[in-house]
Amino acid sequence: MEYATIKELVSLAAAAETSIWQIVLQVEAEEEEVTESDVRKSMLTNLEVMKEAVDYGRQNNIQTGGGLVGDEALKLEKYFASTSEAEQNNIYNKIITYALATAEVNAGMGKIVAGPTAGASGIVPAVVLSIGEYNNLSDQKLVEALFTAAGLGYVVSKKATLAGAAGGCQAECGVGAAMAAGAAVELRGGSPQMAADAFAMALKNLLGLVCDPVAGLVEVPCVKRNAFAAAHAYTASTMALAGIESVIPADEVIMAMTEIGDQMPTCLKETSRGGLAVTPTALKIKADLQ
Amino acid sequence: MSIFEIMGPAMIGPSSSHTAGAARIGRMARLLFADKIDRAVVKLHGSFADTAVGHGTDRAIIGGLLGFLPDDQRLRSSFELAKNKGMEFSLEEVKLREVHPNTAQIILYNKEKAKNLELVASSIGGGRIKVTEINGSTVELTGRMPTLWILHQDRPGEVGIITSILGSYKINIAFMQVYRNRKGDIGSCIIEMDDQPNQDVIKDLEKSEDIFQVRYLPRI
The missing domain is CATH 3.30.70.260 (ACT domain)
Structure with missing residues (x-):
């Protein structure tokens, strides 16, 4: 069994009357010649790393290489503590806090799971862990959602790029949001097709996103962008669960992303020679750091 | 390709190319040398030189030379650990010809055997690396297989x-x-x-x- 497109992934899952995660798990075990139980164990290790990063980032003011970020999740935690219970229980608030926490830990040379990249590593954990906590789901369920995310990202990596230097931030945070959206759908009980629609909608809305990091660091705008992209992923999953479909199929959105990435000027692809990176403030920050 | 290349690796941030790849380059140099490293000279080229400190590229390479994997928390304190272990090191910038923007040149010395090893290696994306030169000879070594x-x-x-x-x-x-x-x-x-x-x-x-x-x- 194999899959090279989102459509194939959905068809395989639908034909077997199962979920995308099940197909992804099965193919991984076959390809790597290991047992499904071993694949689950490896992903559980990733889940543990994700949880630790979120916990650390929520509680600590983190020293980062450039010192441009580090206490955002902590600020949110403090702010929510002063708000109403309804506000504290709002899943979006959990999602943005967790995404910031992970992205800050990453910026501070902490341990994270790159997925699809280190710069976009806050999105998938934020969505998956928040939904898990909100609905009291087992680690096993969360591991399965990580398979959904990984399988969707795997298709992108076969067809396109996951590197900001090649495709801009749409290929990092855009794909991260799309992976998280698909995973969120399956975690919330949606069908494989709904997961594909959520993937497509999330990616569509982040097409064209450039990679213009200040002073070349994975801090500004990267850290806060993880929070926006995570909330964005959850929104896409909710729309898909309600039966809203993506007019453009997921595989075609990936094609569009590649084309846009090719057309995007090099100065906006992780070179720090355009966009936010050349604003007066960014240039001053860069000079001060050197 | 495994899905763990997409949902993974677990690594020390902030950058798969500038941190995880850098650690792997250091570790590969250590494996190639296969003797005690008394002194290491690390020269950084291109983007590695420009953003080394902010990305921890320097600490990651030294950590790799100490044998640490990309997910080892000790990468952060590798400078101090190298001193404790008696490994001298220096870091400098270099301009190399016709190499990838993320490239390092590393020279390792062992006093007892009066031996040294020089290599050039690049971090080519997603934490993957390529050694392109060993002791002046062109090679292509990725470490993706035994x-x-x-x-x-x-x-x-x-x-x-x-x-x-x-x-x-x-x-x-x-x-x-x-x-x-x-x-x-x-x-x-x-x-x-x-x-x-x-x-x-x-x-x-x-x-x-x-x-x-x-x-x-x-x-x-």
Whole structure:
């Protein structure tokens, strides 16, 4: 069994009357010649790393290489503590806090799971862990959602790029949001097709996103962008669960992303020679750091 | 390709190329040297030089030289740990010709054996690396598969001897490169294999009269 497109992934899952995660798990075990139980164990290790990063980032003011970020999740935690219970229980608030926490830990040379990249590593954990906590789901369920995310990202990596230097931030945070959206759908009980629609909608809305990091660091705008992209992923999953479909199929959105990435000027692809990176403030920050 | 290349690796941030890849470059240099590193000179080129401090590229390479993996929390404090372990190091910038923007040149010294090793390696994206030069010879070494690096006499039949020893142990060669600087000089052979060779394979290769060095490099 194999899959090279989102459509194939959905068809395989639908034909077997199962979920995308099940197909992804099965193919991984076959390809790597290991047992499904071993694949689950490896992903559980990733889940543990994700949880630790979120916990650390929520509680600590983190020293980062450039010192441009580090206490955002902590600020949110403090702010929510002063708000109403309804506000504290709002899943979006959990999602943005967790995404910031992970992205800050990453910026501070902490341990994270790159997925699809280190710069976009806050999105998938934020969505998956928040939904898990909100609905009291087992680690096993969360591991399965990580398979959904990984399988969707795997298709992108076969067809396109996951590197900001090649495709801009749409290929990092855009794909991260799309992976998280698909995973969120399956975690919330949606069908494989709904997961594909959520993937497509999330990616569509982040097409064209450039990679213009200040002073070349994975801090500004990267850290806060993880929070926006995570909330964005959850929104896409909710729309898909309600039966809203993506007019453009997921595989075609990936094609569009590649084309846009090719057309995007090099100065906006992780070179720090355009966009936010050349604003007066960014240039001053860069000079001060050197 | 495994899905763990998408949902993974677990690593120390902030950048798969500038941090995880840098740690792997350091570790690969350590494996190639295979002796105690008394002193290391690390020269950074291009984007590695421009953003080393903010990305922890410098600390990651030194950590790799100490043997740390990309997910090892000790990468952050590698400078202090290197001092404790008696490994001297210096970091500088360099401009190399025709190399990837994320490239490092590393020179390692062992005092007792009066031995050194010089290599050039690049971080080519997503934490993947490529060693492009060892002691002045062009090579291509990625560490994605179990690899043997063999130095041998450049003469007819030598490569055949190496491959038949591997064949006799049922080890399948996936990729193989042979280099030399001059005809009849020392040849350098890099063999990437599907399977991990055991100690017997390495001993058999070492026994062969015109083989000067056999170095096994596990998947990194």
